[in-house]
Amino acid sequence: MKTMNFLVTGVGGQGALLASNILADVGVRAGYDVKKSEVHGMAQRGGSVTSTVRWGEKVYSPLIGQGEADYLLALEKLEALRYVGMLRPGGTAVVGDQGIPPLSVSSGDDVYPDDEQVRRVLSQVTDDYHLIPSVRLAEELGNARAHNVVLLGALSTFIDDVPPDVWLQSIEERVPKRFVELNEQAFQVGREARSSVQRTGRI
Amino acid sequence: MKVLLSGNEAVARGAYESGVQVAAAYPGTPSTEILETLAQYDAVYSEWAPNEKVALDVAIGAAYAGSRSMAVMKHVGLNVAADAFFYASMTGLEAGLVLVSADDPFMHSSQNEQDNRRYAKFARVPCLEPSDGQEAKELVGVALDISEQFDSPVMLRLTTRISHSDTLVELGERQVEERTEPLEYRIDRVKYVMVPGNARRRHPVIEERVEKLKEFAETFPYNKVEMGDTSLGIVTDGVAYQYAREVFPEASFLKLGMTYPLPPDMIRDFASKVDRLIVIEELDPFIEEEIRLMGIAVEGKSIFPMIGEFDPRVVRESAIGAGLLPPSAAVKFKQPELETPLPLRPPILCPGCPHRGVFLMTKKLKMVVSGDIGCYTLAFLPPLSALHTCGCMGASIGQAHGVSKAGIAQKHAAVIGDSTFFHTGMPALLNVAYNKSDTVTIILDNRTTAMTGHQQNPGTGTTLKGEPTKAVEFEDVARAFGIERVHTVDPYDLKEVEEALRDCLEAKGPAVIVSRRECALLPQARKLWMTLRVNEDRCNGCGLCFEVACPAILKSEQLDAKTGRAKAWIDPLLCTGCEICAQVCARKAILFRDEMVKEGESA
Numbered sequence A: 001m002k003t004m005n006f007l008v009t010g011v012g013g014q015g016a017l018l019a020s021n022i023l024a025d026v027g028v029r030a031g032y033d034v035k036k037s038e039v040h041g042m043a044q045r046g047g048s049v050t051s052t053v054r055w056g057e058k059v060y061s062p063l064i065g066q067g068e069a070d071y072l073l074a075l076e077k078l079e080a081l082r083y084v085g086m087l088r089p090g091g092t093a094v095v096g097d098q099g100i101p102p103l104s105v106s107s108g109d110d111v112y113p114d115d116e117q118v119r120r121v122l123s124q125v126t127d128d129y130h131l132i133p134s135v136r137l138a139e140e141l142g143n144a145r146a147h148n149v150v151l152l153g154a155l156s157t158f159i160d161d162v163p164p165d166v167w168l169q170s171i172e173e174r175v176p177k178r179f180v181e182l183n184e185q186a187f188q189v190g191r192e193a194r195s196s197v198q199r200t201g202r203i
Numbered sequence B: 001m002k003v004l005l006s007g008n009e010a011v012a013r014g015a016y017e018s019g020v021q022v023a024a025a026y027p028g029t030p031s032t033e034i035l036e037t038l039a040q041y042d043a044v045y046s047e048w049a050p051n052e053k054v055a056l057d058v059a060i061g062a063a064y065a066g067s068r069s070m071a072v073m074k075h076v077g078l079n080v081a082a083d084a085f086f087y088a089s090m091t092g093l094e095a096g097l098v099l100v101s102a103d104d105p106f107m108h109s110s111q112n113e114q115d116n117r118r119y120a121k122f123a124r125v126p127c128l129e130p131s132d133g134q135e136a137k138e139l140v141g142v143a144l145d146i147s148e149q150f151d152s153p154v155m156l157r158l159t160t161r162i163s164h165s166d167t168l169v170e171l172g173e174r175q176v177e178e179r180t181e182p183l184e185y186r187i188d189r190v191k192y193v194m195v196p197g198n199a200r201r202r203h204p205v206i207e208e209r210v211e212k213l214k215e216f217a218e219t220f221p222y223n224k225v226e227m228g229d230t231s232l233g234i235v236t237d238g239v240a241y242q243y244a245r246e247v248f249p250e251a252s253f254l255k256l257g258m259t260y261p262l263p264p265d266m267i268r269d270f271a272s273k274v275d276r277l278i279v280i281e282e283l284d285p286f287i288e289e290e291i292r293l294m295g296i297a298v299e300g301k302s303i304f305p306m307i308g309e310f311d312p313r314v315v316r317e318s319a320i321g322a323g324l325l326p327p328s329a330a331v332k333f334k335q336p337e338l339e340t341p342l343p344l345r346p347p348i349l350c351p352g353c354p355h356r357g358v359f360l361m362t363k364k365l366k367m368v369v370s371g372d373i374g375c376y377t378l379a380f381l382p383p384l385s386a387l388h389t390c391g392c393m394g395a396s397i398g399q400a401h402g403v404s405k406a407g408i409a410q411k412h413a414a415v416i417g418d419s420t421f422f423h424t425g426m427p428a429l430l431n432v433a434y435n436k437s438d439t440v441t442i443i444l445d446n447r448t449t450a451m452t453g454h455q456q457n458p459g460t461g462t463t464l465k466g467e468p469t470k471a472v473e474f475e476d477v478a479r480a481f482g483i484e485r486v487h488t489v490d491p492y493d494l495k496e497v498e499e500a501l502r503d504c505l506e507a508k509g510p511a512v513i514v515s516r517r518e519c520a521l522l523p524q525a526r527k528l529w530m531t532l533r534v535n536e537d538r539c540n541g542c543g544l545c546f547e548v549a550c551p552a553i554l555k556s557e558q559l560d561a562k563t564g565r566a567k568a569w570i571d572p573l574l575c576t577g578c579e580i581c582a583q584v585c586a587r588k589a590i591l592f593r594d595e596m597v598k599e600g601e602s603a
Helices: A016-029 A077-086 A115-125 A134-140 A144-156 A164-174 A177-195 B007-017 B033-038 B052-064 B077-091 B117-123 B133-150 B196-218 B240-247 B264-273 B286-293 B312-321 B355-364 B375-380 B395-406 B418-434 B474-480 B494-506 B544-548 B580-584 B593-602
Strands: A004-011 A033-038 A048-056 A069-074 A087-096 A129-132 B002-006 B022-025 B045-048 B069-074 B097-103 B154-159 B165-170 B224-226 B229-237 B251-256 B258-260 B276-280 B368-370 B412-417 B440-445 B485-489 B511-516 B553-559 B566-570
Touching: A004 A016, A004 A077, A016 A033, A016 A048, A016 A144, A016 A164, A016 B002, A048 A077, A069 A077, A069 A144, A077 A087, A077 A115, A087 A115, A087 A144, A115 A129, A129 A144, A129 A177, A134 A144, A134 A177, A144 A164, A144 A177, A164 A177, B002 B007, B002 B133, B007 B033, B007 B097, B007 B133, B007 B154, B007 B165, B022 B033, B022 B052, B033 B045, B052 B069, B052 B077, B052 B097, B069 B077, B077 B097, B077 B117, B077 B196, B097 B133, B117 B154, B117 B258, B117 B286, B133 B154, B133 B165, B133 B196, B196 B264, B229 B240, B229 B264, B229 B286, B240 B251, B240 B276, B240 B312, B251 B264, B258 B286, B276 B286, B355 B375, B355 B412, B355 B440, B355 B494, B355 B511, B355 B580, B368 B395, B375 B412, B395 B412, B395 B418, B395 B440, B412 B418, B418 B440, B418 B474, B440 B474, B440 B494, B474 B485, B474 B511, B485 B494, B494 B511, B494 B580, B544 B553, B544 B580
Parallel strands: A004 A069, A069 A087, A087 A129, B022 B045, B022 B069, B069 B097, B097 B154, B229 B251, B229 B276, B368 B412, B412 B440, B440 B511, B485 B511
Antiparallel strands: A004 A048, A033 A048, A033 B165, B002 B165, B224 B251, B553 B566
């Protein structure tokens, strides 16, 4: 069993912590030793949120250092750029193409990077990055909030050791009952979306 | 059965399994979830106390009465509870008492990164440190056993990374027979009445206890030697062990589950078997200094940082710097070059936050504001920049009284949240009344302890267990203290806030303004959410509404024809309809709720 390191990033309130909870749970179901780490409190008031999930035969550290993430799961583009340096060069980045401008952008003091810039920055670290229209795909299912599970679906296609059923069991257990069906669909849509993404990261 | 639990959940489970009967805490990151989790077990009585000192006194009282007990706090909470901590060390207890201190290296959510192992030594109290959730669970029971065996409180020291990391934990059953009859309270006046004569008898007992604990530590099973390559011996504790194991898979380890007092023979023996002895510990050189005092050559903070939190990279790069690892051991990474700096995303006051209304008005009146600890501390950030001090819980009112007595050119006030007021603000307000200053105290009553995630407090009318209780009214407290000028305002009504402020600033004597409006994220407040809209014909892009610093107000892509400035746009996914921006707009371009309703009806 090789150790797999995931870094999940997003903006407070976006669902990054639920995504990392599911990711950790999937690892346990697949028979790995698992550690997950995140920070609560002040950071959650609309700030950047990150969570580390590690699967392995025996995991010691709950944290990873720069260059040690095998997978970056970013729910928001600016946060993807902020943390892509944590990714192992050549690692896999699954990025939701949602943009949430921070206050300094809405006040006009800063500029939010455009999509071309997002691609240029990501590609400095890896060619294996995938921008997924996660919010649009979730909206088409009737609830934009399921965008995090769309992204988990896309991510799952990179992990051959764990069959989709295991992911679906975990989703079923971790989301509120009335949203189970929606999230199962979101997961499938995410899997399909990824298969239509080219290596250049364009759909 | 093994389940993923955070360190905090594991501590709660440990308290349940090891028969804790009474637990008390004040919420504080990273410790809060311990009592929230424990509250789900009906077999354990658990409560939010108004502050950490009260929580610890409660736990001590329960332990005096013969019940296993636990007090939980973040590291700085022990500053508040220190008085109780020291007397409990002197008296000992009738049943086990564990004090959980959750330290916060890197200050993720704190004002300092004090290392509370120092408190353990200071008070002669044993200190246990888990390195993952399984140990966190087990060490609660171990701490209670040690507490009973040595007649001492025991500190269980966590750090943020232990508290907020999920690891696999084996669950067990509750190991206690529930009592059917109440215990007889055992009276021992010499042991428990710390007047000087008795205290002088107790002090030698405490020092002897430390010596006995040192002997105990020599065979304590959580102090573990793991021999590997003997060219490097690493002494480590807590989560630092996990980083060290990852970075030095071949080295020899002495992993300390008890960091005070240390086992001298075990350390000497380990040191004699390795060529080079180092300590890897976060924050202070606590273990390092103790080992050096034993006369053993050791390195630690000359290699690894004293500031901030460790991770594998920090440990690895420090080790490479000191020649413990070759430069080739470094992990390759690529920090991408950016064309423009990335906009930062600091935490901010939420859309609809009631605090915003108060700070807009103190700013308008150019007031100096002595601040406190809570969500409202975020008002210090631009563009509001309206809060000017933040030191510790309850500091605002005392500071403002001092400012008033010193005298300054500007108008000034103290702001303090509801829970913080109960915590340590009350004695300070009493001082304002008693010593007659012109201090204006603004109590930001959002009906919850918001920053730590909506905990109950004495103003909310419910307990930790969700039971109804008496809700304290701030106006009654202020009047009972002798303060006659007491206003109650709705912070969503800017004019009302301004008038109350002006009245208090112009008058002599102490004044209190209770700003009452529930946190916009509470379920009952969410029901009132409504999206407002900008009338683009009226908006000329003046930018006044951007000064409100609401995440829901953005620059639209539409520019004003005359000024060329971006018009305002309200994000319907974020707006809660608080109307603060609508009141600020000079051109009435932002529709109020009733205008939105009318628009909806006519459409």
